[in-house]
Amino acid sequence: MSTMLLDRRGQSTPVQWWDLFRMELTNWRWSWRSSVLQGTITPLFSLLALGFFARDSGREALLYVVTGNIVVSLLFGAMTSVESRVSWLRFQGGLDYIATLPVRHSAFVLAMVAAFLLLSLPSVIVTATVGPLLLGAPVHIHPLILLVIPACTAPLAGVGAALGMTGRTQQQSGNLRFLLTLVMTALGPVIVPPDKLPGFMMFLGHFSPATYAASALRQVMVGPVTARLALDMLVLCAVTAVSMAWVGWRMGRREE
Amino acid sequence: MDVVYAIENLTKFYPKQTSPANKDISFEIRQGEIFGFLGDNGAGKTTLVRQMVNLLRPTSGCISLLGQPVAGNPQHVANHVGYMPQIAHALNNMAVGEALYFTAHLRGMSRADARRERDTLLELWRMGPLRDKYSTRLSGGERRLLRLAVAMAGQMPVLILDEPTNELAPQRRRLVWDVLSRINRERGTTILFITHDAIEAEKVIQRVGIMRDGELVAVGRPGDLKQHIDQKLRLELFFAPDAPPQLPAGLAPHELQPGHWIALIERREASALLERLDLERLDDFRLYSPTLEDLYVHYAA
Structure with missing residues (x-):
């Protein structure tokens, strides 16, 4: 057998990741619209509407509205964009292209999540700065926010990717994502403080990554940072790992 | 190889x-x-x-x-x-x-x-x-x-x-x-x-x-496969799609597109078949030696 045929090799995993990350960044060409509309305008309006109402309920309620809406920005921004992207790849033949390149599926999933993390940052920054300014909410940024924002974005992007791989049609994936966005916003102390939530919603909130993201953000934006942050980060990292591993495995599975 | x-x-x-x-x-x-x-x-x-x-x-x-x-x-x-x-x-x-x-x-x-x-x-x-x-x-x-x-x-x-x-x-x-x-x-x-x-x-x-x-x-190889049909000719018929011609008995064409049929016929039967074609309803007809497309028609149709 000719050596030309046998000696062919692709790139190392880090190089694959870097190329795929740059390829995925080209998604800004369409995703900026959803980032502006859903990742920025939706949480800002929600923040203003709920914020003016919550001011009468005290400082704590106001701070829940501010930090909760950053999570909403991630749900509508990162999770929506990644779900749309994966769903589009699945149903428009893009996964065939990726699956027939000599790249690890895990490198592709990591590259996609990292790219959308970067693409969601402008919405998060706008929501996190404009909201408190308009509402006059007292925030004190802790340097750990630099770790917390990626840690909050990655699991939601991972869940978006899993939803994109799940639906039987592109529309079904979109509907599932919309439903889950609403459920994750409502369950647990994300926008609403725990003393205003019924017990069963508090209980169910333990199973939602948005609860842990909101808790982590509150600690680094309002304080104090406690041991609870370690638990939040652990859960967020676990959701990221499980969702991304599942998506990578599902991508590698050949069609029946 | x-x-x-x-x-x-x-x-x-x-x-x-x-x-x-x-x-x-x-x-x-x-x-x-x-x-x-x-x-x-x-x-x-x-x-x-x-x-x-x-x-x-x-x-x-x-x-x-x-x-x-x-x-x-x-x-x-x-x-x-x-x-x-x-x-x-x-x-x-x-x-x-x-x-x-x-x-x-x-x-x-x-x-x-x-x-x-x-x-x-x-x-x-x-x-x-x-x-x-x-x-x-x-x-x-x-x-x-x-x-x-x-x-x-x-x-x-x-x-x-x-x-x-x-x-x-x-x-x-x-x-x-x-x-x-x-x-x-x-x-x-x-x-x-x-x-x-x-x-x-x-x-x-x-x-x-x-x-x-x-x-x-x-x-x-196309050449080898064509040997199986070298006693045949390719007949193409062109007509208005809404008025297909009556065909002589035994002629079973394959439709390439509306108004365009193709059939393989035995060489020895070609003359007799052409005489019985419904020329009134045909815009055109062509007779060729076999091509790759005829192999396709022969085996796949």
């Missing part, structure tokens, strides 16, 4: 279907050959090539690439085979030049070589002016050329192309056959493709496989 692909007793059932999409298929693709698959829609050609590139799981049977089974070895296929799917959707949101560069680099070229490969492919496929155009904004024909160029990027030793000339204007179809013929000649690239364009493909095809109802009904 070395064997690139060896397919043995391949059978594929889709879930909840009782008849197989591929039924007990065995054949080999040899290094440096141009192999064409012909067959009607639904004959199982795309199912077969998707299993060969590891996108679809066979129900039974074995596919080997360069002596290694493709099952459970996706990197092996991806390192050696450039695949062009049937439906030429946009390639992510990349510009044409980006898609070619990243594909060539991911397939193992250095960054400098990948840039040169991008420029070579842009020139080869006459897509220079499209270099910075996003693939989402290309026409159907331009997307198909891009998918062809992307399949080739990285100088892949094996190409599997699913209907490479579909949706292309005649000038671009010629370009496709010329380029495929050239890379096969100059680099020894092994090329396997599916096509309905049997007449034009005949210029480049070295061996042909004809599929019908999931089975591979004939494999061989």
